[in-house]
Amino acid sequence: MEVVQILVNGLMAGTLLAIPAIGFTAIFAVLRFPNFAVGGLMAIGAYTGLVANTMGGLPLLATLPIAFLVAGLIGVGSDKLMISGLRPSGPLAAAIGTIALGLLLENVLRFIFGNEFRTFNIPPVRDWRFGDLRVPPHQVENAAYAIAIMAALFCFLMFTRSGKMMRAVADNAALAGLKGINATRTTDLATFMGMGLAGVGGVLIGLDVAIDPLIGTRTMLAVFAAAVVGGLGSIPGAVLGAFVIGLGEELALLAVAPTYRTAVGFLAILLILSFRPRGLLGERRY
Amino acid sequence: MKLTRRAVLSAGVAMPFIGRAAFAQSNTIAIGALTPQTGAGGSYGPSMVKTIRAVVDEVNAAGGVLGRKVELISENDETSPEAGVRAARKLIDVNKVSAIVGTWASSVTTAVAPLCWENKVMLFTVSGADSITQLPHQGFIIRTQPTSKLQSTRIAEFLLSRGAKRTFVMSAQTPFAVSGFNTVNEVLTAAKTEVLGHVIYDPAKATFRSELEQAIKTKPDTIFFNSYTPDLTTLLRELFRLGYEGRKHTMAYAANAKLLEALPAEVTQGLTSMAPSPDVDSPVYKKVCDILGTSDPDPYSCQTYDHITMALLAIAKAGEASGTAIHGNVRKVSQGGGTKIGSAVEGLKLIAQKTEVNYEGASGPCDFADTGDIITCKFRFDIAEAGKNRLLGIS
Numbered sequence: 001m002e003v004v005q006i007l008v009n010g011l012m013a014g015t016l017l018a019i020p021a022i023g024f025t026a027i028f029a030v031l032r033f034p035n036f037a038v039g040g041l042m043a044i045g046a047y048t049g050l051v052a053n054t055m056g057g058l059p060l061l062a063t064l065p066i067a068f069l070v071a072g073l074i075g076v077g078s079d080k081l082m083i084s085g086l087r088p089s090g091p092l093a094a095a096i097g098t099i100a101l102g103l104l105l106e107n108v109l110r111f112i113f114g115n116e117f118r119t120f121n122i123p124p125v126r127d128w129r130f131g132d133l134r135v136p137p138h139q140v141e142n143a144a145y146a147i148a149i150m151a152a153l154f155c156f157l158m159f160t161r162s163g164k165m166m167r168a169v170a171d172n173a174a175l176a177g178l179k180g181i182n183a184t185r186t187t188d189l190a191t192f193m194g195m196g197l198a199g200v201g202g203v204l205i206g207l208d209v210a211i212d213p214l215i216g217t218r219t220m221l222a223v224f225a226a227a228v229v230g231g232l233g234s235i236p237g238a239v240l241g242a243f244v245i246g247l248g249e250e251l252a253l254l255a256v257a258p259t260y261r262t263a264v265g266f267l268a269i270l271l272i273l274s275f276r277p278r279g280l281l282g283e284r285r286y
Numbered sequence: 287m288k289l290t291r292r293a294v295l296s297a298g299v300a301m302p303f304i305g306r307a308a309f310a311q312s313n314t315i316a317i318g319a320l321t322p323q324t325g326a327g328g329s330y331g332p333s334m335v336k337t338i339r340a341v342v343d344e345v346n347a348a349g350g351v352l353g354r355k356v357e358l359i360s361e362n363d364e365t366s367p368e369a370g371v372r373a374a375r376k377l378i379d380v381n382k383v384s385a386i387v388g389t390w391a392s393s394v395t396t397a398v399a400p401l402c403w404e405n406k407v408m409l410f411t412v413s414g415a416d417s418i419t420q421l422p423h424q425g426f427i428i429r430t431q432p433t434s435k436l437q438s439t440r441i442a443e444f445l446l447s448r449g450a451k452r453t454f455v456m457s458a459q460t461p462f463a464v465s466g467f468n469t470v471n472e473v474l475t476a477a478k479t480e481v482l483g484h485v486i487y488d489p490a491k492a493t494f495r496s497e498l499e500q501a502i503k504t505k506p507d508t509i510f511f512n513s514y515t516p517d518l519t520t521l522l523r524e525l526f527r528l529g530y531e532g533r534k535h536t537m538a539y540a541a542n543a544k545l546l547e548a549l550p551a552e553v554t555q556g557l558t559s560m561a562p563s564p565d566v567d568s569p570v571y572k573k574v575c576d577i578l579g580t581s582d583p584d585p586y587s588c589q590t591y592d593h594i595t596m597a598l599l600a601i602a603k604a605g606e607a608s609g610t611a612i613h614g615n616v617r618k619v620s621q622g623g624g625t626k627i628g629s630a631v632e633g634l635k636l637i638a639q640k641t642e643v644n645y646e647g648a649s650g651p652c653d654f655a656d657t658g659d660i661i662t663c664k665f666r667f668d669i670a671e672a673g674k675n676r677l678l679g680i681s
Contacts, residue, residue: 259459
């Protein structure tokens with residue numbers, strides 16, 4: 001029964017992890033550099049949702065599009081202001097710039113809200129019990145939101161003109177350019193969507209735990225690991241990677257103390273880069 | 287050396303500044319308050335400083351110490367060792383304080399203590415970790431908080447008195463996590479009850495569900511949380527979700543009003559807590575109540591009232607404002623057969639008349655062993671009911 005409980009916990013964790021991992025990998029697919037500011041934008045999203053819920057009195061569902069919009073806009077704005085100028089210097093300069101941007105955003109939040117842990121205004125509800133198996137209702141709700149968001153994203157990428165443009169640029173930027181696809185507009189859209197998803201991921205993770213300015217940084221390793229394991233640039237890969245990391249972190253508890261759980265992310269990155277550098281569903285090496 | 291007109295003019299222009307700097311050093315007695323204004327201890331820092339400032343203001347209004355005004359420099363340690371060390375460096379190197387009073391978190395005190403003894407600055411602390419007074423501090427630490435060994439023993443005895451048979455311990459990663467657990471374990475197993483396990487968790491984490499599941503699966507009837515307020519807030523919420531119905535106990539500094547406000551009453555219901563108790567019958571305690579405008583001041587604010595009082599009395603007794611002077615005289619004013627006193631102003635008058643004094647403070651008798659540890663102390667036990675703490679007893 002313990003393993004079943006761990007599998008349930010792992011699936012829940014993976015579902016939450018998938019949203020920011022998709023955001024991270026979508027930006028990579030179009031812009032070809034790892035944007036580590038995703039952690040800072042997750043925190044921005046979490047605090048946006050928190051303010052909308054606790055001060056604005058909005059229900060949780062209504063906070064998700066607000067967090068998406070705010071994180072997306074701040075993501076695009078900060079990208080234009082700080083990162084776009086670094087991109088011509090190569091992916092390494094841009095990646096380092098995003099680390100600095102993430103720290104900056106985190107410290108802005110710290111300045112405004114302080115270091116204290118904060119929680120959404122929702123009454124705690126007892127877990128559902130099935131024998132010894134415990135399932136937290138709020139986690140099921142969060143997982144349902146995450147699945148709905150992934151479905152909406154799938155529809156956007158498959159059936160809309162903008163989605164197809166993004167996929168075309170991700171697939172072959174030069175060819176997409178020849179076909180008249182506006183590269184700036186597509187990269188802005190990818191950044192807006194990726195950062196918006198990071199913001200939504202921040203809200204969903206914030207619902208599950210407590211919120212502080214480090215909420216994104218703390219999750220960033222797992223998000224990065226999920227994207228790498230799945231294959232950087234592959235959206236289905238990010239989802240698969242998120243479940244691998246979520247389950248892996250929980251299953252590790254059978255062998256090690258909870259304190260060492262975060263080592264699973266490191267280990268996953270190490271293993272995948274050693275034996276399958278393109279990731280589980282990635283199509284090319286990086 | 288030839289005295290030119292230019293040199294004389296330069297000296298004349300510079301003189302007022304030299305004089306101001308020199309007087310700033312010598313005309314006041316600098317004392318540092320290093321308290322947690324933010325972070326896990328943030329709910330205590332402001333009132334701790336308020337009591338310290340009240341004593342300083344009262345002493346200054348009565349003419350100061352050794353004819354000099356006392357200057358209080360208050361810094362925020364953010365309940366973080368890094369921030370604490372930065373602030374302590376500033377207090378020691380820039381402000382030239384003779385004493386630092388009020389460090390709260392054991393991790394902060396442990397980090398700041400070497401700076402103090404190396405620079406011969408007296409450190410008065412409210413931290414409880416046993417390891418603090420085991421440091422090679424050369425007598426430069428005075429601790430008004432009972433050791434974690436004494437506290438842990440009393441906790442275990444209290445748990446037994448509440449009927450604990452199967453206990454699980456969860457500790458935040460602190461300098462007293464292991465020693466605290468070892469003591470609780472010793473007392474509980476000596477009483478033929480079971481200690482099911484111990485998890486040390488990282489308090490900076492945002493969720494502790496896995497750690498709690500590890501505890502729950504052992505089916506405890508009591509869980510003791512050796513925690514701070516922020517992590518305990520998350521732990522209790524998750525414990526409620528997990529459907530745990532057994533007893534839960536923690537330290538009073540974690541189960542404070544902030545925690546009880548932050549969580550629904552059904553989540554905190556039945557949470558018991560223990561704290562070193564101030565001497566509630568003492569007139570000094572009543573004075574601290576007046577300063578803070580409450581009938582129930584926290585123990586740390588009572589202790590910092592005593593810290594600053596003892597530091598100033600020791601300076602007066604030594605006739606010199608330095609860490610070494612406080613080091614050599616703090617026990618001469620806080621214990622022994624002198625006239626019992628309850629305030630700095632009263633003590634300063636008697637010391638000026640060459641009368642021996644024995645300060646008895648708001649936190650207790652303020653008698654210290656050679657290690658710097660307080661010798662005796664009372665404890666209070668509370669239980670959370672309907673979102674408020676109710677006093678179970680003081681013993």
